[in-house]
Amino acid sequence: MPIPLVNSIASWFLKKRFSQIEHFLKNPNEVQLELLMSLLQTAKRTEIGIQHDFASITDYKTFSERVPVVTYEDIQAMVERARRGESNIFWPKPIRWFAKSSGTTNAKSKFIPVSSDSLELCHYAASKDLLCLYLNNNENAQLFNGKNLRLGGSKELYEQNGTYYGDLSAILIDNMPLWAEFSSTPSNKVSLMGDWEVKIDAIIKETLRENVTSLAGVPSWMLVLLNEVLEQTQKAHLFEVWENLEVYFHGGVSFAPYEEQYRNILPKTDFRYYEIYNASEGFFAIQDQNDSDELLLMLDYGIFYEFIPMETFHTANQKVIPLSEVEADKNYAVVITTNAGLWRYMIGDTVRFTSISPYRVKITGRTKHHINVFGEELIIENAEAALKKVCAATKSKIVEYTAGPIFMHDREKGAHEWIIEFNKAPDNIDEFAFLLDEALQNINSDYEAKRFNNITLNRLKLHVARPKLFYDWLKKKDKLGGQHKIPRLSSQRTYLDELLKMNQK
Numbered sequence: 001m002p003i004p005l006v007n008s009i010a011s012w013f014l015k016k017r018f019s020q021i022e023h024f025l026k027n028p029n030e031v032q033l034e035l036l037m038s039l040l041q042t043a044k045r046t047e048i049g050i051q052h053d054f055a056s057i058t059d060y061k062t063f064s065e066r067v068p069v070v071t072y073e074d075i076q077a078m079v080e081r082a083r084r085g086e087s088n089i090f091w092p093k094p095i096r097w098f099a100k101s102s103g104t105t106n107a108k109s110k111f112i113p114v115s116s117d118s119l120e121l122c123h124y125a126a127s128k129d130l131l132c133l134y135l136n137n138n139e140n141a142q143l144f145n146g147k148n149l150r151l152g153g154s155k156e157l158y159e160q161n162g163t164y165y166g167d168l169s170a171i172l173i174d175n176m177p178l179w180a181e182f183s184s185t186p187s188n189k190v191s192l193m194g195d196w197e198v199k200i201d202a203i204i205k206e207t208l209r210e211n212v213t214s215l216a217g218v219p220s221w222m223l224v225l226l227n228e229v230l231e232q233t234q235k236a237h238l239f240e241v242w243e244n245l246e247v248y249f250h251g252g253v254s255f256a257p258y259e260e261q262y263r264n265i266l267p268k269t270d271f272r273y274y275e276i277y278n279a280s281e282g283f284f285a286i287q288d289q290n291d292s293d294e295l296l297l298m299l300d301y302g303i304f305y306e307f308i309p310m311e312t313f314h315t316a317n318q319k320v321i322p323l324s325e326v327e328a329d330k331n332y333a334v335v336i337t338t339n340a341g342l343w344r345y346m347i348g349d350t351v352r353f354t355s356i357s358p359y360r361v362k363i364t365g366r367t368k369h370h371i372n373v374f375g376e377e378l379i380i381e382n383a384e385a386a387l388k389k390v391c392a393a394t395k396s397k398i399v400e401y402t403a404g405p406i407f408m409h410d411r412e413k414g415a416h417e418w419i420i421e422f423n424k425a426p427d428n429i430d431e432f433a434f435l436l437d438e439a440l441q442n443i444n445s446d447y448e449a450k451r452f453n454n455i456t457l458n459r460l461k462l463h464v465a466r467p468k469l470f471y472d473w474l475k476k477k478d479k480l481g482g483q484h485k486i487p488r489l490s491s492q493r494t495y496l497d498e499l500l501k502m503n504q505k
Helices: 003-026 028-042 047-051 060-066 072-083 116-137 168-174 178-182 196-207 219-233 256-265 380-394 429-443 445-454 469-476 494-503
Strands: 097-101 110-114 147-151 158-160 163-166 212-217 247-250 272-279 282-286 295-297 303-309 331-338 345-356 359-366 397-406 415-424 461-464
Touching: 003 028, 003 116, 028 060, 028 303, 028 331, 072 097, 072 110, 072 163, 097 168, 110 168, 116 168, 116 247, 116 272, 116 282, 147 196, 147 219, 163 168, 196 219, 212 219, 219 247, 219 256, 256 380, 256 397, 272 295, 282 331, 359 380, 380 397, 380 429, 397 469, 397 494, 415 469, 415 494, 429 445, 429 461, 469 494
Parallel strands: 097 163, 147 212, 212 247, 247 272, 415 461
Antiparallel strands: 097 110, 158 163, 272 282, 282 295, 295 359, 303 331, 331 345, 345 359, 397 415
16 A cells, blocks of 8 residues: 555544544543443443343442452453353353463463453553554654564464453454554564564564564563664664664653663654553553653543542542542552453553643652662652752663562661663662662652661662563563563562572572
8 A cells, every 4th residue: 555545544534533522522521431431331231231130230439339349369260261252241242362461570360351342442452552652642653664573472363262361462463453464574474483582583574674663662672682783784773773763662661761861773853762661461551742751640541540549549538439529649559440351450560740731740669669668659750850850960871670578677767779780880789879879869859858867768779780681580480472571679588689689599
């Protein structure tokens, strides 16, 4: 299809879709309430719908009082029944696909239901919206002149009792519409290879001959791939490999630790970065402005949102509120009800609203991935901001990191213990540790209070990881590639102790 024609079709779709986006921007709470009522009506004859009498729920208050907030452990038995082929449990349409969650490196897996509705009306709709928003902000974009280099998970789909499970990216690729497959590289066969180290060479072999105009994938693993491209081609930067590259669509982990490294290998000042917020449970938000770190919450993808203020999270006074009651600059745990049959499900993420008109968010971390052993409430957003500041000051670059607590023992005070893998280490590690501790105090007043005069916490302890430590750790757990992520912060020492032990070998 000629490129001008593709752009014309995209422009037509953009204008049509923009009127729908403008509708939820102007009427966000009405759109959300209408969506909730539609979900309840659709599922009223399911097992869970009958259990909670969805048919008689006519307002949010009744819904919030009647339907409990749940975690995966609460619904696991129902999910396992659905995986064995039972239908009409939590959604009226048969659930054929289950996304095997790899949001953490825990051995225990979660199997998140993915309905045909959530595929079409959420995940694929969001992919089109992402392109529309990008094209709307960049009228001279030449995106469709070439292909998108996508980097997904490393597991194919597995069949069980007539249902299928695998990485979300494998489900998306397996059901991908023709327009998306036509414009993507590498091939589906290569994209779904299980062996990451074989796959990376196959991707390079296929994509070097393509006119790649955009990139899409998790920043940590995409960086591994792109550095290998430069290594194999012996080029100075990526524009010598793909001269028409113009945008990188990224998500999954914070971009902050990798930003400078990407700018080194993509040195054009007009190269764009667009962040997305998606997960196995759904596609939630999209960067809708150039050069922004805020994400527009998408309100018409079949997902009804609720939030738990983190100051009440897991306390006797835990409070759950609808979107209409959120406040800017507060940290919330996310609760969703979806067109895949998740009802008031805690996804484990935390966000902060940067704006409430329209509703824009920044991802701040995970409910389980923070350090709060001494009342310091250190979240990933704090850690990323501090590391970015200290790396700039010391001209250093980070590959990966994790941190945990040093528990109080006898009369010894507590502290935080970090292990960081650098690809450009600072000249003075002690200075880096000092500056990181200072930056954390400046960013987080609770940490500062605990550090004041070493009353509760001593200065953080820093270890330098050997090269490829985190890579080897993930490989040992069979977690290489795609969507697998390093747990950044933890109030336990499990990850930290495993890494420190491997670092000694």
